[in-house]
Amino acid sequence: MVLLTVFTPTYNRAHTLPEAYCSLKAQTSKNFLWLIVDDGSTDRTAALVSAWMQAEKAFAIRYLYRPNGGMHAAHNTAYAHIETELNLCLDSDDRLAKDAVEQIEKRWVQIKSKNYAGLIGLDDDGNGKLIGTGFPPDLTETTLSGYYAGGGKGDKKLVYRTDI
Template identity: 55%
Template sequence: MDNQNKKPLITVFTPAYNRAYTLHLCYESLLRQTSKNFKWLIIDDGSTDNTRELVNRWIKKDNGFQIVYIYKENGGMHTAHNTAYENIDTELNVCIDSDDYMTDDAIEKIVDKWNTYKNEKYAGIVALDIYNNGEIIGKKLPNQQSIKLCDYYSNGGKGDKKLIYRTEVINKYPQYPVFEGEKYVSLGYKYLLIDQDYDLLIMNEPVCVVEYMEDGSSRNMYNQYLKNPKGFAFLRKVHMKYDKSLKRKFITCVHYVSSSFISKNKTFLKESPSKIMTVIAIPFGFVFYKLIIFKCKETV
């Protein structure tokens, strides 16, 4: 049994924007947890539905864990993460999206893994996401103690993984930037920076059930490219500094050029950390820019 008076080890935080219709799945999965060694932090990113009323009803119940609700003006997923990190006071944290939910023993497994192997050299834990039919998303993690995310994906790794970070570590790095008129910066920005300094403990166990909703960002990537070019260009410049292979860096430059065309940034070449490769990527980036425009017209 968990000691109710003891500070929880981990904060489960959930950014939510008009997801009252599906948020109950996450809540119900937290009620089912075999360990209550956590708190639930909900960052309401400017919802106009009944999210506030729904969460307030849950808060009044005897859930066995604390629920904290914070409302903010709508700014996009990355700004919700900024707000979450400013308000988390537990050793670990994990983001469970508003259309996802945890496996029943996820908290217990995370706590046991961390208490057994925690070390200053680890930023946290990387675990598996699954579909609701139990199928692993992408590939399993390698059979070893720890890994860097960039090494996993550069060596053939595939699929979203669940990242459980030490709060102290994730707050060592800059917040996600905010660009006027835009509402998207990839969460991978912080993960990439952390990856340069830390490994993640591997836990080849599913902890999160993922449902890719039609209104989710992963379903609308071309529209994201079109609406948030400054945010994408920012991330591409960061990746240029850390991409290890020439192929990966070239693809990054192509994306950077396309985002620069969309944002009408005439100084993109001067701003690029990889100027020669960016020059080579210009015609390819222009073609990709045209493809984005075409794809977005198709979805209108």
């Protein structure tokens, strides 16, 4: 059973989606589904995704089109269709480290019984430079707001339990 849905809200981002797709193709674990929520694009997003859906054999791709309603509406649409235990938003201009899904799986197995809401991961700029600050070495658990209140900065990747 697939553990993770990686969802991407998109609007006229056919020019950036290929990088997100390539980072998903490069994953060391394919235990995910890629859900693309197209928020009313008028560019070639639909054709691009259709070609990937026909060609991709390593992981499932699901495409949903909705009339333009903005990023939050696209997120809500994604959440209404996610059926996996965990989910992660990958923006159309983002990439995941090649072992991101594998690391999520490994860490989730370790902490699942603690009934956490999810995981917080670090982001880099694509060249290995951390965006914002890392985690203190002695930090074992936190909330996102607690992390920022404690001086944390920058974008983070948030992996949520879908049921909450």
